[in-house]
Every structure is written in C-alpha cells, then in structure tokens.
Amino acid sequence: MTKENWKDLMEKYQRDQLNKEEQKKLDRLIAEGKLSLEDFEDLQKLDSELSHHILVDPPATLDRRFYQSLHKFSTKNTSTVTINRWIIGMAASVLLLIGVGVGTLFNAGSNAKVLQLSGEMKAMREMMMLSMLEQGSPSDRLKAVSLTGTMTEVSDRVSQALLYRVNHDRNDNVRIASIEALRPYSQNPKVREGLIEAIQHQQSPLVLLTLAETLKSIDQQQTLEGFQNQMNKDIPQEVLRELETGLKDVL
Amino acid sequence: MNPLLDNAVMLQVQNGQVDAVSVLFERYKKVLYSFFVHMSHDRMLSEDLVQNVFVRVIRYSKQFKGEGSFRAWMFTIARNVLADHYRKGSRMKFEEANEQVEQIQSDDSPYESLIQDERKQLLHQAIGKLDHDKRELLILVKLQEMKYREVATMLDMNESTVKVKVFRAMKELQKILHTSNHSIK
Numbered sequence: 457m458t459k460e461n462w463k464d465l466m467e468k469y470q471r472d473q474l475n476k477e478e479q480k481k482l483d484r485l486i487a488e489g490k491l492s493l494e495d496f497e498d499l500q501k502l503d504s505e506l507s508h509h510i511l512v513d514p515p516a517t518l519d520r521r522f523y524q525s526l527h528k529f530s531t532k533n534t535s536t537v538t539i540n541r542w543i544i545g546m547a548a549s550v551l552l553l554i555g556v557g558v559g560t561l562f563n564a565g566s567n568a569k570v571l572q573l574s575g576e577m578k579a580m581r582e583m584m585m586l587s588m589l590e591q592g593s594p595s596d597r598l599k600a601v602s603l604t605g606t607m608t609e610v611s612d613r614v615s616q617a618l619l620y621r622v623n624h625d626r627n628d629n630v631r632i633a634s635i636e637a638l639r640p641y642s643q644n645p646k647v648r649e650g651l652i653e654a655i656q657h658q659q660s661p662l663v664l665l666t667l668a669e670t671l672k673s674i675d676q677q678q679t680l681e682g683f684q685n686q687m688n689k690d691i692p693q694e695v696l697r698e699l700e701t702g703l704k705d706v707l
Numbered sequence: 708m709n710p711l712l713d714n715a716v717m718l719q720v721q722n723g724q725v726d727a728v729s730v731l732f733e734r735y736k737k738v739l740y741s742f743f744v745h746m747s748h749d750r751m752l753s754e755d756l757v758q759n760v761f762v763r764v765i766r767y768s769k770q771f772k773g774e775g776s777f778r779a780w781m782f783t784i785a786r787n788v789l790a791d792h793y794r795k796g797s798r799m800k801f802e803e804a805n806e807q808v809e810q811i812q813s814d815d816s817p818y819e820s821l822i823q824d825e826r827k828q829l830l831h832q833a834i835g836k837l838d839h840d841k842r843e844l845l846i847l848v849k850l851q852e853m854k855y856r857e858v859a860t861m862l863d864m865n866e867s868t869v870k871v872k873v874f875r876a877m878k879e880l881q882k883i884l885h886t887s888n889h890s891i892k
Contacts, residue, residue: 486870486874487868493874493877499877499881502877506845509826509827509830510745510830510834510850512737514736514757518736518740518754518757519736522732525758526725526726526728529765594726598730605733627726629716629724629730632712632716662712662716665712665715666712
C-alpha cells in the first residue's frame, strides 16, 4: 500500500468528512507511522510555524533570581566579594535608571536621545558583565556569562573575555557556559579561531565535549581525528577513555 | 543539546557541585519558561515555577539515575511543580487558567515591540484555547522537539496514542485559527 491508496481518505480528512470507520482507519495509519503531519501540507505548515513560534523569551529577572538562589546554596562571602557586589549593585541601579530614561524619552518621541541612551545602557551592561566575570564565586561568574544572552550582539572585548574564561577559568562549568554563550557568535572568525585554539587548553572531558559539539555546529567538516589532533598531548589516559564514546557521538 | 553532557553535569550536581546546575539552567530556562507560560498564562507565576524546578533538580538530584534523558526527567518535575501549585489552590485552577486566554505580551524593547510578530500572538492565543491535556501534549512535543517516545513515557501512554493525539491536537489548533478568521498562511 502506498500513500496514493489513502489519497481519498486524506482528502476527506482535510474536508472534515470522515465517517467513524474512516476516522479509525486514519488513526491506525497515523499510529503505525504510515501517515504523519508531513503528509498534509496545511498541517505541516502549521507544525513548522509552531516549532518556530512556541518559545517565549524569559525576562532578565528570571536569571537574576536564579543566580541569587544559587548563590545561597553555595560558597562563602569574602569582603572583596561584598565590595564587588556593592559596585555591581550600583551599576545595576544606574542601568535601571537609564532604562527608565530610555522609556520616558521613547514615549516623548526623542529618537536621537533614545539611541544615545541605548548605547550608554549597552556599554554599562557590558561593564557590569566584565566586572562580574572577575568575581571570586563561580556562581557570580556564571551569572555574568548568562548576561550575554540579553545582549543582541557582543563586542570584541566581551568575546575575548569569554574566550579567556574558556581557557583559564578554574571552574569547568564557567568554561562550559562561556563556550555555549559564544556559540551564537561563532560565525565571527576571531571567535571561531579562539574556540579551535581553546581545544589544546582543556583537560576536562565535559569541556572538550562541549567544544566539540559547538565546533561541529559551526563547521560540518569538523572531524574526530582533526579534533583529537588538536587536543593537549598530556591529557591523562582515563580522560581520553572517558572522552572516546562522547566524541564519537558528537563528531 | 547532547544528552551525554546533561547527564555528566547532573553527576557533578549529585557530587555536591551545585553551581553546575547553572549549565542546565542556561540550556533549559527558555523551554521551561515557555512551557509554564503556555500552561498557566501567567508570566510572573512562570518565573516562580522555573525557580522551583531547579530547586527540585538540586534537591532530588540523587534520584536521577541517568537511565533516561535529563530533559524528560526535568519535564516530569516541571509537570509536578505545576500540578502542586494548582493543588495548593493558589491563584487559580487549571480551568480558570484555560479561560484566561490573554495575549502573551512580549517583554521586548519598545523598538522590538513595534515589529512584534502578529502570527506568534495569534498562535499563542490559539494554543491557549486548547484544553489542558492537548495543550500540554503539543507543547511537550514541540518544545525542544521531544521525541514521541519520551513524551509517551512521561505521560504514561504508548507511542502510537501520542502520535494520534498530537495529530488531533494539531487539527484542532488549525480549526481554532480558522474559526478566529486568523488562519496562518
């Protein structure tokens, strides 16, 4: 049986004219995987619209609240961190004020000033992010990395700071989060080269797998052999063994 | 997303490296938030519920055995969090939430709001008009493109039933859009 044999059934379905028997037959074909959404042009179109539109962007407060809670779970507070937190708090307040200013001016229709203030807001957000990246606690640094998600584009300064984290952060999760934050910008040659170069600086199988996955997503030519050749030659055997299956799955 | 990485990160959480959960938060915050917004029509509540999911991920991390995908386990938690919320009688019940099909406003900047996607709004409103079970099924299947098998396990159905139910939900969604004279072209 081919789909041609069910053409009448499919057409009746689209016109909502199926009787009970025919409906059962159609259900059976769907359940057996012989017919799917792709076989109905209008449903396929709707399905693709749905995939494209179903996600809702979360507000920035979601990140803030999450990282505040996470901080409570982890680590000690040092005086340096307290001072830095104070600076960050101030920067956040300034950002908020600028944001309110942008809103007010927007309502007043002053486009030039809006653009100027938007630019200042972007610079301030970057400054806050870069400052947080230097924090002692991994959760603060992770929060800083997550701030890039709210930026429509990142400057060279930010991408370099993230690449530095990929190569030098003492916490693997910060490295992983930085790689994932750089993924949308991987078409930028500097970022791409930075990520390739980062392979040799890694010892953690998780970080290496994340790098492999990211590089594969931007470069379909990325091969298992090519990737392994770039890895640090001093990687312990047990790490290599742990990596083997994962890399084969990814590349 | 590579499920191997999720499982490896969970192993870290299980070993007390609580910070590692932020990797999972960054990966899944958007799908979880979307799930809750579509199910509750309440953005503030959705923020709370996403937080609750990750609190439970940390608290119950030891119960994750790595046999299935982390994503499926996380969505099971998400469904429980939502059910618990309504069970406690707070704010409103499922049915009331269904009736309160409001426009899901964008949090975009004023500039972006000006070019807001009308189709997205219409589609979100139409999803909101599906009954709870159909809406949940459709959202779980479409978010992160979860496999029918994964969703079937989560909802305690067989895979064939999921396929048929998704098909029917899609057809109903299409009818809602037509009825509203807002067909998606």
